[in-house]
Amino acid sequence: MATAIDQKHCHSGVTVTHAISHDDVILSTENLTKHFGALTAINGVNLRIGPGVHSIIGPNGAGKTTLFNLLTGFLAPDSGHVSYRGERISGLPPYAISQRGVARSFQITSIFAELSVFENVRVAVQSRLKASYNFLISHRSLKDVERKTAEILSRVGLENWADTTAKNLPYGLQRCLDIGISLATDPSLVLLDEPTSGVSREDTTNILQLIAAISRRLPVVLIEHNIDIVLSISDMITVLYQGVVLAEGPPAQVRDDERVQEAYLGGY
Amino acid sequence: MTENTSSRSRAILIGALLAMAVLFPHIAPYQALASEVLIFALFAVSYDLVLGYAGMLSFGHAAFFGLGAYGTGIFLVKMYPSVPLGLLTGLAVSTLAALFVGYASIRRRGIYFTMVTLAFAQMFYFIAFKWTGLTGGDDGLQGVPRPQLGPLDLGPEINLYYFVLVLVAVSVALIFRVVNSPFGKTLQALRENHNRAMSIGYDVDRFRLIAFIISGFFSGLAGGLYALLLHFVPLSALHWSTSGEVVVMSITGGMGTLVGPILGAVAIILLRDVISNYTESWNLVMGAIFMAAVLGFRGGIMGLLKWRR
């Protein structure tokens, strides 16, 4: 497993630049803040996301998932804003943000349980079409959608499971399907929330390979618990602690940061 | 793969259903009951679009059924004796009502959605109850005519049955189409996982609203036909118990299958009619059937059929 990760690291490592130049920034936040009652979950966060794999780490309750929810419109910030390709997207509903090209997966597997694997992806591919509102034609008539669905399925390694009902998939494959659904929306940025949590070693390898493959085409933002994975796969790491950015930089720099070590040890 | 065999078996199923529908009034206890069964089958199918496919437990569908009936009835009684125009009026009224109720309630989720739909339906009931000049109040809207339709005399029950059959068959076919359209597939996705559907770019509330309106449209058609069948509109068409009835039919038959709610409507209406001829305790019998249905064959009649297979 270690070798696999190392290899990936080599692959993606090539594209890394330390400071992302202004033109490369796809998504950025400015002074993003969110309170839940007395708790400040996210506090004045400034993020700049560029190409490659950008990981967000931090102990439980650091505000990682809240950050994702703010980026994708599931939550509205109390102050500050999110910009995507120069457009302010905070305040937009989640579907509008998705339509602009930001895809996400969820920490707890989020698929369409009673539908077939094929249908899970098909409906996501279809989401880009106005035809989704058409209730007078057969869904089978959208041939392009079917073709693209098959393509996505093979990309995430589910081509042999197309007719299986999603809830009957083995857990590791459900996580792949979750990622597949995100990819099917033709995104230009992918946010993955702990894609390997609760997954067996073997499946973890598969998923990491998948992420690496994706990151070659698209920028990926990753929330991940496993420090080893993070260090091996990321081009950039942001450390959140109690809603504040504690440290930011390439893996080596973050690894050596004393505050990070302290926070992490304290957090666990 | 199984595409061919499944489409052939589907064709056989549809053919068998249609053949049965044509013969039905001759084997049903009486002809008018056969029409009633069809009308409630349509009501249940259109309700299933909302409950079974979009996953919204509406408890206010009596409003659309009842307003369809009143719209049709009032037009026929007070304005002009034409069946198509009457039905169109009923459809317009119920669709508008569905738009209004849907718009107000669609953002609520779960049980709160259910209760808002109930609240609006109760208000329509109250308005119909009070506006006696227009609706006849609790005496019902009496004396709805069944004017000649071109060469077709709708007076005899058997003629009305075939008229109803044609409209119901076309409607059910349309609803089947809706369910298997890109739109219908989206509905099922958002029923399964609301947040996921939103995160892949679907304006979930909009889909729910459209589904609600389509459902209200066909419920209104069922209501309009009911007015023709009865020659009058009972106020009870708007009562919450009518909503309860269609929910029960859907669940008993098997939600999210379309065929299930049809079977549910057929079974419940026929059973009730027949049982009530033999015993005053038909409520006890129906209650026992519902309980046994849930305990015994889960997933409704359709679940039972699948399980047998």
Added chain:
Amino acid sequence: MTAQFVLMQLFNGLILGSLYVLLALGLSIIFGMLGIINFAHGAFFMLGAYVAYTITTYLVPNFWIALALVPVLMAVFGAACEMLFLRRLYTLSPLYIMLFTFGLMLALQDVVRIIFGSMGVPFPTPDSLSGAVNLGFMYYPKYRLFLIIVTVAISVGVWMFLSKTRLGALIRAGTDNPRMVDALGINISRIITLVVGLGTGLAGVAGVLAAPIQNVRPLMGMDFLIDCFVVVVIGGMGSIGGSILGGLIVGEVIALGVMVWPPMANTLIYFFMAVFLLIRPRGLFGREAFHD
């Protein structure tokens, strides 16, 4: 319209509200636990009145004994229903459990009709509580005052039980998150039985208390059931405090509506609920619904 009348009307709202509170409490905790609307709740209410009638007519002609026995008997009945039937259904969609309770409602009402007839049975006010007392601003029936006191006592009792006892804490935890209680190694199914029993017992008490001022008949629960849905929704599904406050609010809305435009009084609560839910989507103290 005199001030005295308004005051009296507020009092009447309190009485009506009291019955709603008792019914809604049971309905609400069962909802919190199982995530279902219990359609049989109105039938439990009716059954409570009939059990009291049977006790006072055929066993001991004493209202107080009936008042003490009925909640216990009804709780046992509810718990039995849970253990015999509902328990088998938890793996299904809540809709099927609702259909089951709907069937149970029809069956119970009809069984009572077959045994006691559809016209109902007499149920006089107990002698010690008949007549009126002078409240200073008006004469008010003793029985109604008694009803308010009992409701307050029961509400406080339920509140104390749920908030001060260990068992109550478990129930609250179970209502919040059944899985968590299970994870703590506590037998959740026993807690569910207890909650259904408690809810049914509360419906039974409401039935006994309503009997002297209502026509005791098989369908008496139907009139209350839908109103109670409104109460529970306004209060917030699964919330104890919400049921109490919601019950009183609905009682007062009806009572005050009666003064403004009587025929509208019963529909007013639906209008009120619709507007209320548009402003406060989860009711007063509501949480996310179970099968949201």
Added chain:
Amino acid sequence: MQRRSSCTSKAALLLALCTVVAWLAGAEAEPVKIAVLTDMSGPYAGITATNVEAAKMAIDDFGGKLLGEPIEYIHRDHQCKPDVANQKSKELYEKEKVDVIFDVPNSAAGLAVSNQAKLHKKLFFSIGSGTTRHSGPDCNRYTFDWAYNDYMLATAVGLWAADNLGKKWFTITADYAWGHDLLKHFSATKKKKGGKLLGNEMVALGASDFSPYILKAMQANPEALVLLNAGKDGINATKQAAEFGLKKKAKIVHALLFIDDCKAAGPEVFADDYVTGAWYWKSDNPGSKEFVEKWQKKFNRPPNWMNAATYSAVTQYLKAVERAGSKDAPAVIKALEGHKFSDLLANPGYIRPEDHMQVGKAYILRAKRPEEIKEPWDYFEIVGSIPPEEAYQDPKDTGCKMDDF
């Protein structure tokens, strides 16, 4: 061989001919078939379900045969739902080929069945539903309204109350068509008698709490509180009126109250209240005692006045068929129109040809106090009666335009 076959064919022909003749003859003497369509499981079932027995008894007492054929009988439960009533009436007229339907309580249901009777050109005797529309704007040649209507209920007791209880009244009205109808006729009576209406409260159907209305009534201090409601509403209102002590100050007058209500609520609830009745089981009309005795023997309780009305309607229908010599609807209708008779219900009774209302005396009943009741079910005392001319609206004013066949 040849001959033999011709022989058999002749025999077959003869047989066929015989069959046809027999069939034709049979068609000629098709038996009279009557149906009772009533509420047997809904809210009125406690009053009306036994009407089925009353009809059977009437047929038995008639001899069970008419026009040389045994009388056929069938009944259906409409569950108090107008849509079910409407559908069941179609079943009865079309599939079961009944000649007449009796009863159909609930105004909406009654009106719907009346319309079906007209469409099918068969008879309908409305008994349970009280709406004046049957003998008013919605009258038709095929519908007869038996024993009572809302006008009679409100007017009779109003006239009597004005003379005997006092002229200051307060009304509590059930807020639906039936209640409004009663209020209209009651107010007219009040005007005629120079009474004074101190106030009226409209109460939503299904309201279980009457205390605010009782309180308003008490403030007005009337001599009589008039309850224009029925069934559980009547019981609830009366229970609560007693609770607030209103009964100590004023008499309560009901629009509709049956012995079954007294049994259900307990006699102390209605003690000393007044109501109109079309009949009471202690009345001494011809045949009344025999009917009650028979009923007592069979059901161990006396009949209510709906039962008597059903018995009377069925009997009068059968007699009309006998007079007409045919079950043909127009012939039977002509035999009924303007007919005068005396039976257990009405002594004398008269079927007005103008609006098909069957009229008779209206009885004023007083509910006995518990200590006055010496015999089970003897809840009422007849304290007066109002002649039909006063109890029923003049047919000129009903708004009925009787149509042709």
